[in-house]
Amino acid sequence: MNNFKxxxxxxDSGVVFALSVFGTAVVSLFLSFIIAGIDGFLSDQKALQWVSGLVAQLIIIGCAVGYSIYSKINLPTAVGAKNxxxxxxxxLLLVLAFAVLCFMLPVQTFISNLLIKAGLSSPPGIIVxxxxxxxxxxxxxxxxxxxxxxxxxxGFLCNSFAKxxxxxxxxxxxxxxxxxxLMHxxxxxxxxxxxxxxxxAIVYLATRSIWAAVILHFTNNALVLLLGYFLKGSFEAFVVANWWWIMIIALAIIVPTLWLFVKKGHITQDATDEVMALRAVDRNKSLSFFTAGGVFCLFMWVFVIIG
Incomplete structure (x- = not known):
C-alpha cells in the first residue's frame, strides 16, 4: 500500500459524510416502502428495528471503506487503528464511559420531560x-x-478537522x-x-487511536442495554432521584480523566505555513458536502418536531 495516502x-470527510447521510436516507425510505407492502417478519416492530439499525451501520462503514479504496486512503493508518x-x-475509558452515562441520565430525563410537555411523542426504545x-x-x-x-x-471528520x-x-x-x-x-x-x-473526540485526538473512541462508544451503548435489561429501569430511577450528588461525583471523574488524557497526548504534525495553506484550500472544497449533509440532517430533525 505504498501508493496509498x-x-x-x-x-474526504465531507464526501463520506454526505454519502453516508443521503445513502442512509435513501435506503431507509426504500426499506419503508417494502415493509409497508408486506406482512410477516419485517412488519414486526422488533424485526424492523434490527434490520434498520443493521442497514444504517453497514451504509456508514460501506461509504467509509468504499471511498477509501477509491481514493487510495490507507484507512487503518489514517484513522489510527494501528495505534x-x-x-x-x-x-480509564471504561470508568469514563460509566461516569458520562451517570452524568447524562438526569440531563436526558429532564430534556425528555420537556419534549413530552411540548407535545412530542417519545420514540420507541429498543425492544429487548x-x-x-x-x-x-x-x-x-x-x-x-x-x-x-x-x-x-x-476517524474521518474529527481527524481531518483537527488543526x-x-x-x-x-x-x-x-x-x-x-x-x-445531527446525524441522529x-x-x-x-x-x-x-x-x-x-x-x-477529546480522547481520540489525545490518543490518536480509533480504539479509544470505539471503547468509549461501545461501553456507553452496552451499559444502556445491559442496565436496562437486568435492572429494568431501577438504575436510571436511582440516578435521577439522586441526581445532584451523582452528577458531582461523575464530573469529579470526567474532568481529571480528560485532563490526564490530554496531558499525555502529543502533537502529531507541525502547523507550517504550507500545511495551513493546503488546509484552507481543502476546507473550501469540502464546504458544499458538509452543507448539504448538515442541512438535510437539520431538516429531518425539524421534521420530527413538527410531525
Whole structure:
C-alpha cells in the first residue's frame, strides 16, 4: 500500500459524510416502502428495528471503506487503528464511559420531560425481551455503531478537522460532535450524542487511536442495554432521584480523566505555513458536502418536531 495516502483530508470527510447521510436516507425510505407492502417478519416492530439499525451501520462503514479504496486512503493508518492503547488507558475509558452515562441520565430525563410537555411523542426504545434479543441488541446497537460511526465521525471528520500543532483542537471536537448529534435526526437524541461525541473526540485526538473512541462508544451503548435489561429501569430511577450528588461525583471523574488524557497526548504534525495553506484550500472544497449533509440532517430533525 505504498501508493496509498495515510492522512484524511477535509474534502474526504465531507464526501463520506454526505454519502453516508443521503445513502442512509435513501435506503431507509426504500426499506419503508417494502415493509409497508408486506406482512410477516419485517412488519414486526422488533424485526424492523434490527434490520434498520443493521442497514444504517453497514451504509456508514460501506461509504467509509468504499471511498477509501477509491481514493487510495490507507484507512487503518489514517484513522489510527494501528495505534494501540495501554492497559491503564483502557481501564480509564471504561470508568469514563460509566461516569458520562451517570452524568447524562438526569440531563436526558429532564430534556425528555420537556419534549413530552411540548407535545412530542417519545420514540420507541429498543425492544429487548429475551437474552437472544440482548445479544442481538449488543451487536447491532453497540458493537456496530462503535466501529462504524466512530470510523466516520472521529476517524474521518474529527481527524481531518483537527488543526496541526495542537494536541486537541476543540473546534474540531465541537464541529464533529455537532454533526454526530445531527446525524441522529431526533431532538430526543441530540444533547447526549453531542456531549458523548465531545468526550470521545477529546480522547481520540489525545490518543490518536480509533480504539479509544470505539471503547468509549461501545461501553456507553452496552451499559444502556445491559442496565436496562437486568435492572429494568431501577438504575436510571436511582440516578435521577439522586441526581445532584451523582452528577458531582461523575464530573469529579470526567474532568481529571480528560485532563490526564490530554496531558499525555502529543502533537502529531507541525502547523507550517504550507500545511495551513493546503488546509484552507481543502476546507473550501469540502464546504458544499458538509452543507448539504448538515442541512438535510437539520431538516429531518425539524421534521420530527413538527410531525
Amino acid at each position: 495515510n492522512k484524511i483530508s477535509i474534502k 494501540s492503547l495501554k492497559l491503564w488507558q483502557v481501564a 425481551d429475551t437474552t437472544g434479543d440482548l445479544v442481538l441488541a449488543l451487536v447491532i446497537a453497540a458493537v456496530l455503531p462503535s466501529v462504524c460511526e466512530e470510523t466516520l465521525y472521529r 496541526p500543532g495542537k494536541k486537541v483542537d476543540f473546534s474540531a471536537v465541537l464541529v464533529s460532535s455537532a454533526l454526530f448529534a 435526526m431526533s431532538p430526543w437524541q441530540t444533547i447526549h450524542p453531542f456531549v458523548l461525541g465531545c468526550i470521545i
